[in-house]
Amino acid sequence: MKFDFKEYNVVVTGGTRGIGKAVTEAFLKAGASVTAIFHGNQAAADQLKQAWAGHPLEIVKFDISDYSQAESFYKEYDAKHKSLEVLVNNAGIRKDNVLGMMPPQDWNAVIATNLTGTFNMSKFAVQKMMQNKFGRIINITSPSGKFGFAGQSNYAAAKAGQVALTMSLAKETARRGITVNAVSPGFIDTEFIGDLPEEAKKAFIQQIPLKRFGRPEEVANAILFLASKESSYVTGSVLEVTGGL
Numbered sequence: 001m002k003f004d005f006k007e008y009n010v011v012v013t014g015g016t017r018g019i020g021k022a023v024t025e026a027f028l029k030a031g032a033s034v035t036a037i038f039h040g041n042q043a044a045a046d047q048l049k050q051a052w053a054g055h056p057l058e059i060v061k062f063d064i065s066d067y068s069q070a071e072s073f074y075k076e077y078d079a080k081h082k083s084l085e086v087l088v089n090n091a092g093i094r095k096d097n098v099l100g101m102m103p104p105q106d107w108n109a110v111i112a113t114n115l116t117g118t119f120n121m122s123k124f125a126v127q128k129m130m131q132n133k134f135g136r137i138i139n140i141t142s143p144s145g146k147f148g149f150a151g152q153s154n155y156a157a158a159k160a161g162q163v164a165l166t167m168s169l170a171k172e173t174a175r176r177g178i179t180v181n182a183v184s185p186g187f188i189d190t191e192f193i194g195d196l197p198e199e200a201k202k203a204f205i206q207q208i209p210l211k212r213f214g215r216p217e218e219v220a221n222a223i224l225f226l227a228s229k230e231s232s233y234v235t236g237s238v239l240e241v242t243g244g245l
């Protein structure tokens with residue numbers, strides 16, 4: 001299936017590194033205009049900007065966990081773009097620890113970025129999408145949110161919350177032509193899991209039926225399907241891209 005996203009405006013949070021970077025690049029290749037949001041890694045953002053010079057890529061730096069920063073972003077976005085067709089809530093962080101030892105700031109930071117960030121970005125997107133009676137929102141969750149994972153109570157709670165938000169928002173927006181879905185990647189080879197010891201990586205690979213970690217582009221393919229017109233009867237669902245994990 002070849003997707004055509006010409007005339008589409010797409011926002012990808014965490015769109016300059018890892019999975020988000022692959023999503024940004026896949027949409028650009030398919031003809032979309034993309035706004036990629038990042039938070040701190042200026043070098044990665046500059047590299048992407050340079051690689052796609054001359055293409056309709058905008059890169060914006062702000063903290064999605066801050067409601068007022070999200071509101072300001074959309075005010076500027078509205079002034080420049082007449083529509084928003086696709087929002088990919090991809091930005092996420094991990095601050096792993098067993099719950100008994102978890103500093104409250106690590107709990108709060110993970111919930112604020114992964115869950116509240118999804119709320120902040122979706123709220124203004126929905127308002128804009130309703131004007132055109134069309135939209136696609138795709139939230140990136142994790143198997144951790146479904147099964148739990150020792151040392152990830154903050155991350156798992158945020159990721160489960162994203163799924164609940166996905167299903168509720170899908171019901172609210174269905175009649176307005178807006179679909180809301182989640183993608184749940186398994187182990188994907190990005191800096192996000194770069195801190196795992198080699199031994200742990202080998203053990204995880206043994207548990208994956210396809211016997212390898214996924215590539216960011218493989219997650220991007222699933223996201224493009226959910227963003228396309230071809231996915232018109234899919235809403236409130238979670239698509240797993242886990243190699244069978």
Ligand SMILES: NC(=O)c1ccc[n+]([C@@H]2O[C@H](COP(=O)([O-])OP(=O)(O)OC[C@H]3O[C@@H](n4cnc5c(N)ncnc54)[C@H](OP(=O)(O)O)[C@@H]3O)[C@@H](O)[C@H]2O)c1
Nearest residue numbers: 014018019038039040041063064091092142187188190192
């Ligand atoms: N990789 C995996 O194995 C895996 C598995 C399951 C789910 N996921 C989920 O997939 C998503 C992407 O993961 P990844 O592996 O691509 O991670 P990554 O390589 O660490 O990239 C994370 C991106 O999110 C951005 N970001 C983080 N906090 C932000 C904030 N407060 N405001 C704006 N942007 C922020 C980062 O910006 P900077 O570049 O400025 O830091 C970066 O662009 C996450 O939601 C993660 O939970 C990943």
